[in-house]
Structure formats: C-alpha cells, structure tokens
Amino acid sequence: MRVARSREFVAQGRPAALVARVAQISRQAIYRRPTRPPKGERRPLDEVDRAVLEVARENPTDGTRMVAALTAQRLNEQPVNRKRVQRLMREHRLLQPKRSEGRRKRPGYFEVTRPDELWHLDMTSIWVAEHGWTYLNAMIDCCTREITGWALDVRCRADEAIAVIDAAVATRGVPAGTLTLGTDNGTAFTSKRFRARLAQHEITHRRGGYRDPESQAFTCAPHGVSSPGSASSSSAASGARSSRPSTKPERRSAPTSRPTTTGPTPGSPTRRRRRSPAPGRITTTSYPSGLSDNTHGVHATSPTSKPPPNSSTSRSREPKRNGVPPL
Numbered sequence: 564m565r566v567a568r569s570r571e572f573v574a575q576g577r578p579a580a581l582v583a584r585v586a587q588i589s590r591q592a593i594y595r596r597p598t599r600p601p602k603g604e605r606r607p608l609d610e611v612d613r614a615v616l617e618v619a620r621e622n623p624t625d626g627t628r629m630v631a632a633l634t635a636q637r638l639n640e641q642p643v644n645r646k647r648v649q650r651l652m653r654e655h656r657l658l659q660p661k662r663s664e665g666r667r668k669r670p671g672y673f674e675v676t677r678p679d680e681l682w683h684l685d686m687t688s689i690w691v692a693e694h695g696w697t698y699l700n701a702m703i704d705c706c707t708r709e710i711t712g713w714a715l716d717v718r719c720r721a722d723e724a725i726a727v728i729d730a731a732v733a734t735r736g737v738p739a740g741t742l743t744l745g746t747d748n749g750t751a752f753t754s755k756r757f758r759a760r761l762a763q764h765e766i767t768h769r770r771g772g773y774r775d776p777e778s779q780a781f782t783c784a785p786h787g788v789s790s791p792g793s794a795s796s797s798s799a800a801s802g803a804r805s806s807r808p809s810t811k812p813e814r815r816s817a818p819t820s821r822p823t824t825t826g827p828t829p830g831s832p833t834r835r836r837r838r839s840p841a842p843g844r845i846t847t848t849s850y851p852s853g854l855s856d857n858t859h860g861v862h863a864t865s866p867t868s869k870p871p872p873n874s875s876t877s878r879s880r881e882p883k884r885n886g887v888p889p890l
Contacts, residue, residue, distance in 0.1 A: 566592045614638055615648050619657045626659075627652060670745070670769050670778055673705075679737050681705040681769075683745045683781045684727065684752070686719055700727045705745075705781045711735060721754040732764055739765035747771050747779050 565586045572582045573593055583590045608616075611634070618633045619625070625633070627649040634643045652658045675681050684702045691697045698719035702712040712731030716723045728744070731737075744766050746752035753770070761768050771778030 569593050611638065611641070611643060611647075612651055615643065615651050616655060616657070619648075619652050619655075623657070624659065670771055673743070673745075673769070675706045678704055678706045678709075679711075679735060679742055681743050681745060682711060682731075683779060684724065685747065685779055686724070686749065686751065688719075689715070698723070700724055702727055702731055703781055708781075719751060721751045721757045724751045724757055725760045728760060728764065728766075732766075737764075743767040743769050745769040745771065745778065745781075748773065 565588055569582045569586045569588060570593055573579050579590055579593050583593055614637055615630060615634050618637065619630050622630065622633065627645050630652070631643045631645045631648045634648065635641055649658075673681055682702050682704055684700065686698055686700050689697050689699050694717055697715055697717055700712075700714050700716070700719075700723055701710060703709065704711050712727045712734070714723055714727045714730075732742075742764075744761060746768070748770055751757060758768060
C-alpha cells in the first residue's frame with residue numbers, strides 16, 4: 564500500500580528520494596515495475612527516443628556513448644543518458660556485435676640466414692639541449708647488426724617511420740618480396756599508412772607479441788649504445804657489437820713478482836723505515852750513545868743520561884717524607 568501511494572506522489576512530481584525517505588521504503592521499490600510488459604509490447608516513444616533512434620541509424624558504426632553525445636547536440640545540449648541509448652539500440656537491434664580479436668600471440672622463432680632478410684625497427688626518445696626531447700627511429704639488420712636506416716626528429720608519427728623505410732629500401736636496393744620487417748605494437752607502426760607503405764614495397768610486417776621484449780631484442784639493446792655511424796658494415800660483419808667505449812672498470816692483471824733492490828732508487832728518499840722489534844726478541848740494531856738493548860725489547864738508559872719522566876727505572880727508592888715523594 565505504501566509503495567503504490569508513493570508511486571502516486573512521484574507521478575505528481577514529488578522527489579522520489581524524499582517520498583521514499585518519508586514512507587520508509589527503498590527507492591528501488593518505487594522505480595521497479597510490478598510486472599513486465601508482454602513480449603513485443605514496448606512503451607511509446609517520446610521525442611528523445613525518436614532522436615536517439617534517428618542518430619543511431621544515421622551513424623551505424625558509432626557506439627552508445629557517441630550516439631548519446633550526438634543526440635545531446637541535436638537536442639540543444641539536453642543531457643541524454645547512455646543507458647537509455649543502449650536500451651533503445653538493443654530493442655531496435657542497432658547495436659553492432661563486438662568481435663574480440665583475441666590477444667596477439669608471439670611471432671615465434673625466425674632463423675636469419677642472409678643479410679637484408681630480417682630488419683627490426685624501433686623508436687626511442689633522446690634529450691637534445693637545443694630542441695628538448697627528440698625521437699630516434701633506428702633500423703637494424705638482424706644478420707649483420709648493421710644500422711640500415713635512422714632518423715632523428717622532433718615528432719614520432721607514422722610519417723617519420725615511413726621516411727626511414729623509404730630511405731633504407733632505396734639506399735640498399737632491397738628486392739621486392741625478400742625482406743621482413745619486425746616492429747612492436749606502437750601506434751606509428753600499426754597505422755594504416757605505415758602498413759600500406761610496407762605493402763607497396765612488398766615487405767612482410769612481423770609484429771611482436773604483447774609484453775614480449777625478446778621479439779625486439781635486436782633493436783631494443785642497441786638503442787642504449789648505438790648512435791649514427793657507430794656501427795659499420797665491416798665491424799658488424801666481424802661480430803662487433805658497438806664501438807662505444809666501455810664504462811666498466813678495466814680488469815687488472817695479477818701483480819707479478821719484481822726483483823727487489825737494496826740500493827736507493829733514483830728520485831726516491833734515502834730514509835729507511837725501521838721496524839719495531841717483536842716482543843721477546845733480541846735485536847742487533849745500533850742505538851745512539853746512552854742507550855742499550857734489553858732482552859724484552861725495552862730501551863734502557865745509562866746512569867749518566869737524564870732519565871725520562873714517568874720512567875719506571877728513574878723512580879727513587881728513598882722513603883717518603885710527610886707523604887711527599889722526594890724530588
């Protein structure tokens with residue numbers, strides 16, 4: 564009874580949230596229809612519904628969000644709910660079936676047997692003080708590790724990648740239908756213009772799998788070390804990786820035994836370092852006058868020399884007078 568009465572208040576224009584709170588019922592009970600309409604019987608279309616269906620038929624490839632936006636523009640910026648558009652397009656069978664292309668698999672193993680059989684192309688960003696961030700498109704031959712083409716630009720569109728392909732094919736004179744180009748799934752390499760240009764040159768496009776860095780290992784690794792002119796055909800054919808100087812510390816060989824000399828070396832001081840004698844060992848080192856050797860390695864003083872302060876041998880054995888030791 565409360566639900567039916569609440570629906571009457573909502574139909575009169577009262578706020579549904581306020582009516583549900585006063586009647587102590589949920590708003591879902593007000594919105595929910597008690598019974599479904601018979602199959603094939605739809606509610607009458609209003610002005611917004613007719614505008615949605617008209618826009619959907621004029622743009623058959625657009626989705627529900629685009630149809631809702633175009634309908635709102637046609638109705639003078641009146642907001643149109645996307646779910647309402649989806650319901651209408653579903654009822655009138657205007658939704659296009661979305662076919663899942665699936666996840667791209669890894670390209671698999673490719674055995675390179677000759678030069679100009681497999682090239683890899685990739686792009687990386689480089690900071691230049693004059694222009695800021697620039698983009699390097701570099702292409703490498705997977706057989707000889709030779710840089711077959713490169714270009715440094717301030718943008719990374721498909722046009723820059725196409726320019727690298729055109730220049731490399733024209734310079735090296737690659738026959739049609741003999742070259743395979745491997746790239747990643749970047750927007751420049753998957754564009755229609757780039758793929759159309761590869762089709763004009765009759766180049767097979769070999770794209771790598773998602774999250775598969777091994778498919779671009781030939782060009783991803785040199786991007787950190789390669790530079791224009793860093794690898795030539797002779798060095799690449801001989802197996803050299805790069806001519807960049809290594810930043811790792813050089814390994815030093817083991818020290819070799821050198822003959823020791825007793826005489827002074829020219830240019831070196833003639834002062835000789837004196838080793839301290841080990842405890843309990845008698846040494847034969849000659850000391851200045853007034854000093855002698857002890858069996859415990861302690862330098863003792865003679866009676867004629869002045870005893871050093873705080874010395875155990877220089878203490879007088881005379882009795883103390885009034886608690887004051889003798890001077």
